[in-house]
Amino acid sequence: MTAPTSRERRAGDACPGVSRPFVAVDGSIVRLRPAAQPVRLEALSGLMDIVAGQTDPAIQLTSRGALQLRGLPDPLTPRIRDAIRATGLVPSATHELVRNVVASPLSGLDGAGHCDLRPVTRALDTALRADPDLAHLGGRFLFVLDDGRGDVLGESFDLGVIATGPGRCVVLAGGTSRGWEVPLAAAVPRLVALAHEFVERTGGDESVWHVSELAEPLGPEPTALVDLPPAPERPLGAVGEHVVVAVPLGLLRPDHLAALARVTDRVLVTPWRSLVVENAAAARPELEGAGLATHTGSPWTRLHACTGLPGCARSALDTRALARELAPVLPGGHLPVHVSGCERRCGTPATAYVDVLAPTSVDAALRQIRDSSPPRHDQETP
Ligand code: SF4
Known part of the structure; x- marks a missing residue:
């Protein structure tokens, strides 16, 4: 399966924003674009307040270093639009997208x-x-x-x-x-x-x-x-006086935010679902204790999941809940492990990875990981 060409597309893109939310099965999705610049913790707290009433409140980090809220009302209420704009993360209404x-x-x-x-x-x-x-x-x-x-x-x-x-x-x-x-x-x-x-x-x-x-x-x-240089290893942990923390499943949760707020007033969102925290290398243990990953041995540097339930009706399971149960018992290895809720396998890595497809339990997931030979790397990433 390949991405559609421009001739095969019937409409423009539907990338979401405040001005144009995308409606999923669990409600509206809104994406905020920091444009590769630091984000104030105050702004992140403002976003977290908006989703605070959800069962599993989180701010999603995207592969383009953007921030995403989902499960919002459809249509967005004026109160929520105003609250999002009040964070300062939409500095231009015309150029938001x-x-x-x-x-x-x-x-x-x-x-x-x-x-x-x-x-x-x-x-x-x-x-x-x-x-x-x-x-x-x-x-x-x-x-x-x-x-x-x-x-x-x-x-x-x-x-x-x-x-x-x-x-x-x-x-x-x-x-x-x-x-x-x-x-x-x-x-x-x-x-x-x-x-x-x-x-x-x-x-x-x-x-x-x-x-x-x-x-x-x-x-x-x-x-x-240009002779493009080979990509270096993705940074993680202390980098001089700074620290890079990986956010499990790309979901920034209230406890993560509380720990970050104790050590900094701004972070930079990377395209690898991690954050650069300036001048905070000494706070690495505290950030690790709040559930952010700062060591290459952490399962969260390898374990990923598609949206799954409740955000995707195609899924038979809550892929992220299963990944959280799987993390403490994840067998060692070098390849990414991706849990998918159905055969579309959304969000799979572009590199070789271990395919965990719609497991009915953690034991079933572990069996798939043990049986995964050779690893898959041939699936399309929607
Ligand atoms: S892989 Fe299937 S279940 Fe998971 S997000 Fe994609 S369509 Fe939904």
Whole structure:
């Protein structure tokens, strides 16, 4: 099974936001986009208050470093809309859906990479929001900014930047390694120009989501070919004076938030369902004690689950509840383990993984893990 092409799509994308919630079986889903910038704990607390009455309240972290609330009323009540907007996480009503930016999360913090990309990330967000035409980009269009370490260029991006030295970078388009070498200071204007060209070339056709779907390549003839560095290991635990914590199942829960609030006033959401907490390496034990993962031996660095019940009617089980029961007895191994509620296997890793399909119990899941030979890696990720 492959993703539909633009010709096969009948409608525009349905990526959710406050202005356009997606309605699932358990209610409305709203996504907030920090655009690769730090999020205040106060804002996260505001979001948590909105879902506090749910059976299992949580803020979901997405694979693009966004925040998601689900199980909200359909339609959203004005009170909930106002409460979400009061967090400051929707700084532009017109550009809410297009602030899809992923950047090297440790840029400027750990000395790796060629430069500190944080000013570029902020400048890109400002430029995006200031440009009325770019509100037409669509919710699936992705900008990726990599400081040269190669940690985020593996995302299938539409427009990207990779730093190639101090003050130098190559701007890339369509997920390829061909692009244009420019001074770092010229990266944002070049990205904006290319984004403009994309909007003009699609001419309002909302079925074209990505640069790679254009009939002709975007931009002038490329002038640079980048040797993309291999992706480094995902950071976890102490990084100098900072700490990276993985959030089990990508669900940030009230106890996690309470522990974070004791050690910081802001976090950076990574595209790996983890958080960078600046100047908090010493608080690692406290954060681990609250259920966040900070060691590579934690089952939560490998164990994942699809939405399952109650959010997905196709599922026969609460996949996440089962994963929580499974975590303490998960057999050792290197491969990710993914619990799916049905054969669609949503959210499976792009790499090899251990497939746990609709298990009726933890024992059944353990049997599937033991019997999983060879591991699966051939399923589509919807
Ligand atoms: S794998 Fe099946 S049960 Fe799980 S979220 Fe996807 S459709 Fe729903």
